Amino acid sequence: MNHGADTIAAIATGAGAAGVGAVRVSGPLVPAIAASMLGREPRPRHAHFAAFRDGAGELIDRGILLYFPGPASYTGEHVLELQGHGSAVLLDALLRRCISLGARLARPGEFTERAFLNGKLDLAQAEAVADVVSATSEAGARAALRSMEGVFSARVDDLLGELIALRVHIEAAIDFPEEEIDFLADPVIGEQLAALRTHLDELLVETRRGVRLNDGIAVAIVGRPNAGKSSLLNALAGSDRAIVTDIAGTTRDVLREAITLDGVTLELADTAGLRESDDVVEREGIRRARAQLERCDVAILVTDEAHAAVDVAFFEGTPSHAARIVVVNKIDLGSSPAHDESADGVAKLWLSALTGEGLDALRGLLRTLATAGAGEGAFSARRRHVVALEIVHEHLTRTATALHDSHAGELAAEELRQAQQALGEITGTYSSDDLLGAIFSSFCIGK
Ligand SMILES: Nc1nc2c(c(=O)[nH]1)N(C=O)[C@@H](CNc1ccc(C(=O)N[C@@H](CCC(=O)O)C(=O)O)cc1)CN2
Ligand SMILES: Nc1nc2c(ncn2[C@@H]2O[C@H](COP(=O)(O)OP(=O)(O)OP(=O)(O)O)[C@@H](O)[C@H]2O)c(=O)[nH]1
Numbered sequence: 012m013n014h015g016a017d018t019i020a021a022i023a024t025g026a027g028a029a030g031v032g033a034v035r036v037s038g039p040l041v042p043a044i045a046a047s048m049l050g051r052e053p054r055p056r057h058a059h060f061a062a063f064r065d066g067a068g069e070l071i072d073r074g075i076l077l078y079f080p081g082p083a084s085y086t087g088e089h090v091l092e093l094q095g096h097g098s099a100v101l102l103d104a105l106l107r108r109c110i111s112l113g114a115r116l117a118r119p120g121e122f123t124e125r126a127f128l129n130g131k132l133d134l135a136q137a138e139a140v141a142d143v144v145s146a147t148s149e150a151g152a153r154a155a156l157r158s159m160e161g162v163f164s165a166r167v168d169d170l171l172g173e174l175i176a177l178r179v180h181i182e183a184a185i186d187f188p189e190e191e192i193d194f195l196a197d198p199v200i201g202e203q204l205a206a207l208r209t210h211l212d213e214l215l216v217e218t219r220r221g222v223r224l225n226d227g228i229a230v231a232i233v234g235r236p237n238a239g240k241s242s243l244l245n246a247l248a249g250s251d252r253a254i255v256t257d258i259a260g261t262t263r264d265v266l267r268e269a270i271t272l273d274g275v276t277l278e279l280a281d282t283a284g285l286r287e288s289d290d291v292v293e294r295e296g297i298r299r300a301r302a303q304l305e306r307c308d309v310a311i312l313v314t315d316e317a318h319a320a321v322d323v324a325f326f327e328g329t330p331s332h333a334a335r336i337v338v339v340n341k342i343d344l345g346s347s348p349a350h351d352e353s354a355d356g357v358a359k360l361w362l363s364a365l366t367g368e369g370l371d372a373l374r375g376l377l378r379t380l381a382t383a384g385a386g387e388g389a390f391s392a393r394r395r396h397v398v399a400l401e402i403v404h405e406h407l408t409r410t411a412t413a414l415h416d417s418h419a420g421e422l423a424a425e426e427l428r429q430a431q432q433a434l435g436e437i438t439g440t441y442s443s444d445d446l447l448g449a450i451f452s453s454f455c456i457g458k
């Protein structure tokens with residue numbers, strides 16, 4: 012337990028009127044604050060019905076008082092909960108009372124940060140707590156819950172175990188310089204490294220999916236001006252979200268609209284039509300359109316029969332892991348072939364954003380992409396985790412080069428050391444104050 016810490020307090024429930032609201036307090040002053048609020052020693056982990064009073068003995072509220080002595084509490088410290096009526100005014104008064112009894116206001120995420128520092132949760136689990144709270148889809152919430160339960164961390168730890176085993180092998184070889192090359196040529200080392208790299212690649216795929224479950228799937232709608240991008244966004248969203256006109260260059264800024272398909276969130280982004288332009292505003296819009304494309308999970312190119320062949324060039328900049336869909340729009344105007352097809356990993360669909368014909372096929376395809384891998388066992392993750400795994404990937408590539416091409420044990424060992432460090436940053440085995448600050452400050456207060 013962190014005995015030196017001060018005592019923190021915050022309203023732990025959402026803003027606005029609600030049936031019940033809670034103030035949470037954590038730290039060494041909790042037993043004294045609890046006794047003061049109850050008028051006697053509270054029984055640990057027992058629901059007391061209590062009259063909460065201010066310093067002058069005036070009634071603030073009647074509610075439930077819960078006392079969890081550390082270390083068997085959420086933070087690992089002594090924790091007090093005052094559950095009153097869900098009124099912002101009463102909860103503020105309750106919080107002020109705790110402050111007057113010696114607590115200070117908690118920073119965002121500080122309760123969970125203490126839980127992490129006291130070993131109740133690792134860093135990835137702590138991040139998942141915030142993701143559970145902010146989840147906007149059912150699949151996202153379930154996945155975040157799995158990460159909070161440690162499913163993702165366990166996968167990272169397995170990999171860490173494999174990595175350390177390999178490191179031990181190679182470090183041992185270096186300790187015998189005369190026989191180093193023989194040691195390094197041991198097929199077991201090669202096999203261990205190959206297995207490690209395979210397992211890392213598998214985890215990377217699942218972690219990228221975890222980010223999509225958390226943040227939603229980023230869908231960029233791109234194409235030439237007047238192709239019908241904004242019309243398509245409106246049709247998918249089922250509302251007149253975007254301005255549609257027959258003037259080329261109508262959309263300037265990126266317009267976002269979230270839709271949910273089978274419990275998964277898709278973040279649709281309608282963008283400015285791509286073309287050469289002298290207009291400063293339009294050029295900035297086009298730059299933003301390209302930026303959307305570069306960070307999307309699904310790229311939808313809207314075009315028409317006449318331009319479909321040349322417009323595929325607009326896919327340029329789409330990340331390799333992203334799905335690509337060509338939508339041949341405006342089929343109501345002509346007799347285009349309405350048979351959907353796919354080639355070279357690019358799906359091609361014919362539809363009319365105006366009449367809605369063919370739209371269900373696009374929804375079906377998006378649903379398939381959205382729910383792929385969102386089922387049993389899927390966990391949530393953050394971009395930070397993907398970046399860390401990509402760094403591990405690079406170090407393992409260099410480890411392989413060092414071992415196989417140059418039999419350089421020292422180099423391989425150093426790469427593995429750095430790989431271990433990057434991997435350890437995910438669960439917080441290695442973490443800097445800067446990293447912790449960045450993570451926990453993004454939580455809501457009281458979490
Ligand atoms: N009233 C209330 N509801 C809540 C929370 C809370 O803090 N208060 N939670 C807050 O996020 C979540 C539940 N999470 C919790 C996690 C651990 C412990 C806890 O006391 N852990 C101890 C004891 C474990 C046990 O008895 O088995 C421990 O880990 O040692 C409490 C709540 C959701 N609901
Ligand atoms: N007939 C027909 N017209 C369509 C269809 N989809 C869009 N349009 C028309 O095409 C014109 C341009 O549509 P928008 O949705 O504004 O096109 P955009 O791609 O967003 O255009 P910019 O924002 O300028 O890049 C409008 O007049 C729409 O009504 C369609 O399926 N059939």
Ligand SMILES: [Mg+2]
Binds near residue numbers: 241242253262
């Ligand atoms: Mg538009």
